[in-house]
Amino acid sequence: MQKEMAYSFPDEVLKHVFSFIQSDKDRNAVSLVCKSWYEIERWCRRKVFIGNCYAVSPRMVIRRFPEVRSIELKGKPHFADFNLVPDGWGGYVLQWIAEMAGAYPWLGEIRLKRMVVTDESLELIAKSFKNFKVLVLFSCEGFSTDGLAAIAASCKNLRELDLRESEVDDLSGHWLAQFPETCTSLVSLNISCLGSDEVSFSALERLVDRCPNLRSLQLNRAVTLDKIANILRRAPQLVDFGTGNYAAELQPDVFSNLAGAFSSCKELKSLSGFWDVVPAYLPALYSICPRLTSLNLSYATIQSPDLIKLVSHCPRLQRLLVLDYVEDSGLEELASSCKDLQELRVFPSDPFGVEPNVSLTEQGLVAVSLGCPKLQSVLYFCRRMSNAALVTIAQNCPNLTRFRLCIIEPKTPDYLTLDPLDAGFGAIVEHCKDLRRLSLSGLLTDHVFEYIGTYGKKLEMLSVAFAGDSDLGLHHVLSGCESLRKLEIRDCPFGDKALLANAAKLETMRSLWMSSCAVSFGACKLLGQKMPKLNVEVIDETEPPDSRPESYPVDKLYIYRSVAGPRFDMPPFVWSMDEAVKILH
Amino acid sequence: MENSVAYEKATELRLGLPGIDEPAVLSSVKNNKRPLHDEKSGENGKSAQNETAPPSKAQIVGWPPVQSYRKNNFQQAKKSESECGGIYVKVSMDGAPYLRKIDLKVYKGYPELLQVLENMFKFTIGEYSEREGYKGSDYEPTYEDKDGDWMLVGDVPWEMFITSCKRLRIMKGSEARGLSCSGV
Numbered sequence: 001m002q003k004e005m006a007y008s009f010p011d012e013v014l015k016h017v018f019s020f021i022q023s024d025k026d027r028n029a030v031s032l033v034c035k036s037w038y039e040i041e042r043w044c045r046r047k048v049f050i051g052n053c054y055a056v057s058p059r060m061v062i063r064r065f066p067e068v069r070s071i072e073l074k075g076k077p078h079f080a081d082f083n084l085v086p087d088g089w090g091g092y093v094l095q096w097i098a099e100m101a102g103a104y105p106w107l108g109e110i111r112l113k114r115m116v117v118t119d120e121s122l123e124l125i126a127k128s129f130k131n132f133k134v135l136v137l138f139s140c141e142g143f144s145t146d147g148l149a150a151i152a153a154s155c156k157n158l159r160e161l162d163l164r165e166s167e168v169d170d171l172s173g174h175w176l177a178q179f180p181e182t183c184t185s186l187v188s189l190n191i192s193c194l195g196s197d198e199v200s201f202s203a204l205e206r207l208v209d210r211c212p213n214l215r216s217l218q219l220n221r222a223v224t225l226d227k228i229a230n231i232l233r234r235a236p237q238l239v240d241f242g243t244g245n246y247a248a249e250l251q252p253d254v255f256s257n258l259a260g261a262f263s264s265c266k267e268l269k270s271l272s273g274f275w276d277v278v279p280a281y282l283p284a285l286y287s288i289c290p291r292l293t294s295l296n297l298s299y300a301t302i303q304s305p306d307l308i309k310l311v312s313h314c315p316r317l318q319r320l321l322v323l324d325y326v327e328d329s330g331l332e333e334l335a336s337s338c339k340d341l342q343e344l345r346v347f348p349s350d351p352f353g354v355e356p357n358v359s360l361t362e363q364g365l366v367a368v369s370l371g372c373p374k375l376q377s378v379l380y381f382c383r384r385m386s387n388a389a390l391v392t393i394a395q396n397c398p399n400l401t402r403f404r405l406c407i408i409e410p411k412t413p414d415y416l417t418l419d420p421l422d423a424g425f426g427a428i429v430e431h432c433k434d435l436r437r438l439s440l441s442g443l444l445t446d447h448v449f450e451y452i453g454t455y456g457k458k459l460e461m462l463s464v465a466f467a468g469d470s471d472l473g474l475h476h477v478l479s480g481c482e483s484l485r486k487l488e489i490r491d492c493p494f495g496d497k498a499l500l501a502n503a504a505k506l507e508t509m510r511s512l513w514m515s516s517c518a519v520s521f522g523a524c525k526l527l528g529q530k531m532p533k534l535n536v537e538v539i540d541e542t543e544p545p546d547s548r549p550e551s552y553p554v555d556k557l558y559i560y561r562s563v564a565g566p567r568f569d570m571p572p573f574v575w576s577m578d579e580a581v582k583i584l585h
Numbered sequence: 586m587e588n589s590v591a592y593e594k595a596t597e598l599r600l601g602l603p604g605i606d607e608p609a610v611l612s613s614v615k616n617n618k619r620p621l622h623d624e625k626s627g628e629n630g631k632s633a634q635n636e637t638a639p640p641s642k643a644q645i646v647g648w649p650p651v652q653s654y655r656k657n658n659f660q661q662a663k664k665s666e667s668e669c670g671g672i673y674v675k676v677s678m679d680g681a682p683y684l685r686k687i688d689l690k691v692y693k694g695y696p697e698l699l700q701v702l703e704n705m706f707k708f709t710i711g712e713y714s715e716r717e718g719y720k721g722s723d724y725e726p727t728y729e730d731k732d733g734d735w736m737l738v739g740d741v742p743w744e745m746f747i748t749s750c751k752r753l754r755i756m757k758g759s760e761a762r763g764l765s766c767s768g769v
Binding site for chain 2: 356357
């Protein structure tokens with residue numbers, strides 16, 4: 001007893017020390033040291049991140065961490081972005097808000113991704129949390145401007161309201177006017193996802209006027225070019241700005257007003273928006289281009305020559321999002337002008353066209369890999385690729401952490417040799433030792449998975465489509481990728497063998513999605529039976545999976561680890577393979 | 586390969602209880618009634634329950650993986666192109682692997698248009714004469730008019746041309762010759 005006391009610190013001291021530990025990983029490690037550290041840590045944890053809202057229940061979180069001030073939740077699987085998850089699947093936040101309303105009166109920050117947020121949830125947030133500061137709804141849906149009005153009206157100290165990529169029901173344009181005159185605390189406002197009539201511009205102007213700390217503002221498409229200058233002159237301290245529309249008939253006074261307004265923003269580093277661009281107005285940006293580190297032109301349908309001109313003025317660019325109108329020539333210019341480039345995303349302007357409509361090939365990406373040594377993150381849509389190009393890219397950019405390649409036509413081989421692209425992607429995983437995220441495309445055999453399993457030791461997320469020959473492919477990944485957290489697969493010939501042989505692996509991952517593969521209903525049931533810590537959910541919109549033979553493959557399968565047991569908010573087309581649930585049915 | 590031996594060993598360790606008829610589960614791939622992605626037929630990402638013909642290539646659900654708000658945005662952009670009053674036509678060139686699109690309203694006349702085409706596709710157009718069409722080059726600019734006929738660019742007045750032109754094609758070689766001699 002005496003010895004223990006000599007070595008132990010008072011709780012207050014430990015609490016103080018722990019307050020310097022911010023990362024979740026470190027906090028989790030601290031809580032495992034001993035029972036008393038677990039206790040102290042849980043009382044002073046202020047931030048919780050829940051990567052899958054069904055992995056744990058609100059009650060369990062509240063029980064363990066009673067003093068949380070900030071919560072982040074993610075709902076639907078990533079493939080929901082591409083319409084593979086049917087409407088009504090789940091991801092409802094209401095229950096979480098309801099329970100936290102009682103337990104966390106001081107909750108100040110809610111960040112949600114791919115969740116269904118109703119107006120009722122927003123109204124509950126507005127009335128429950130007196131110190132509410134940050135609301136981020138990333139890729140969410142289910143709410144309207146009525147819910148936003150409630151937030152605006154009640155949250156006296158709101159700092160951040162970010163609705164990026166969310167779907168909002170347009171009911172009234174006047175919700176912005178609900179921010180009281182006394183609200184001067186806004187730091188970040190992102191309303192870029194709102195449709196045409198949802199924003200009262202005069203209310204917006206007045207809001208911007210009275211918020212001197214506003215650093216980040218993303219307007220929606222309805223805001224016309226001539227209004228940009230008004231906004232910028234009221235907020236010259238902006239660091240991050242999203243324009244609305246960037247199109248208008250060229251008028252010298254409008255141009256010079258705009259150019260003047262931009263040049264007064266000495267802190268501006270990041271630009272986005274740019275719907276409907278008239279190239280003649282791009283030079284209005286030239287005064288700030290030398291300071292720009294991030295540029296999102298992924299909605300701008302401007303052609304390569306105009307893009308080249310703009311990009312050549314931005315030597316400090318670190319992040320560029322652009323449509324494939326940039327073409328190989330534009331990327332070559334990027335490679336020679338922007339030596340600090342870390343992230344490049346090239347989106348397809350005509351994803352469903354059968355013929356290529358632009359001259360963008362693997363050459364553009366190769367050029368960037370050669371010219372930009374700091375390149376870390378790539379998302380690239382193109383129509384042809386070669387193993388040689390991929391090998392070159394891998395050798396030029398060993399620091400890649402994210403590599404997502406989408407060759408638009410499924411199963412496209414190396415266009416030079418007609419071989420599968422196994423060797424190319426193999427080079428990527430072999431050379432890029434810190435690769436955390438990888439998306440595959442093109443013609444691929446089981447060999448590519450062998451490479452991935454052998455070299456992808458830091459890989460956390462893998463996306464696979466129309467690839468592989470047999471279960472061996474899936475087995476390589478599940479048995480080899482030690483850091484794997486998220487695996488999503490569609491249209492691959494992977495069946496029961498690899499899944500069942502690697503069942504234990506699934507408990508070390510956040511989730512596995514498989515659709516249009518060859519996993520049988522019987523295997524799903526077996527997994528559900530044998531692995532109580534996994535929720536095994538079968539999605540089938542046409543008919544119940546048990547109306548067919550057990551050997552019949554399921555349409556969609558979503559498996560995730562959970563300490564909360566099976567969920568009870570499943571729609572009729574989702575079946576849980578958990579034994580207990582089946583008995584209740 | 587070491588890995589495949591391990592794989593075989595691993596798959597011998599079944600999860601099922603002893604006595605279960607496991608071959609049914611493990612050989613499910615063979616009993617699979619649903620056609621998997623068949624190399625020859627069109628890519629079919631949908632459920633096999635669908636008895637109708639596999640959808641055409643452009644209709645694979647969720648492919649390419651572009652988020653809906655991006656698709657919606659782009660479609661809106663396409664709409665506003667026509668709303669702005671521009672006359673957008675596709676331009677193809679024999680031998681080039683891609684098409685372009687140009688707004689005919691932007692140009693004041695044939696010389697400007699031809700200059701732009703030359704720059705766009707990096708080739709030279711010959712000298713135009715009413716009688717002999719384009720001489721001095723392998724390429725001839727042609728267009729499809731409202732009646733579906735292929736005409737030589739330059740034969741009609743500019744204003745008439747931009748209202749009747751549906752698309753442009755830069756023809757190469759003998760095909761081009763044929764047009765220029767046909768003359769009305």
